[in-house]
Amino acid sequence: MNEKDVLKKSLYLFVVGCFLFVIIGILFKDMSYLLGFVLGYFINIIVFMLIMKMSDEILKSSTSTILIVMGFILKLALYALGFYISVKTQWVHILGVFLGYLMIKLTIYVEGFIHKGGDIDG
Secondary structure, three states: OOHHHHHHHHHHHHHHHHHHHHHHHHHHOOOHHHHHHHHHHHHHHHHHHHHHHHHHHHHHOOOOHHHHHHHHHHHHHHHHHHHHHHHHOOOOOHHHHHHHHOHHHHHHHHHHHHOOOOOOOO
16 A cells, blocks of 8 residues: 555545544534544644655665654654644644544554555555
8 A cells, every 4th residue: 555545545534533523522512622633634644745755765865864854853843733732722622633643543554454464456
């Protein structure tokens, strides 16, 4: 499974997660969970694209240590920004942000479980 497939499949899990958070929001009368989930997912997509760029740079040149370090610092700064926004505002819930951060990883695990680690045909 390549990165485009991961992004496409993660969108399905994102829609399911949004549906669940809408139900939770209706039950608790609080849509901050959904907004946090959306924020976490979008930050996670940006971080995933950054990881793809860093991987390409590592494969192109083996002496790009500064770029790798800066990429890791940027990833951590993006994650920190999402948590900072969730702590400082009332309309974004930190649990939603955290679960949004896990969407790409969950997509990879779910697809690996469904296909038992093998490649997807087609």
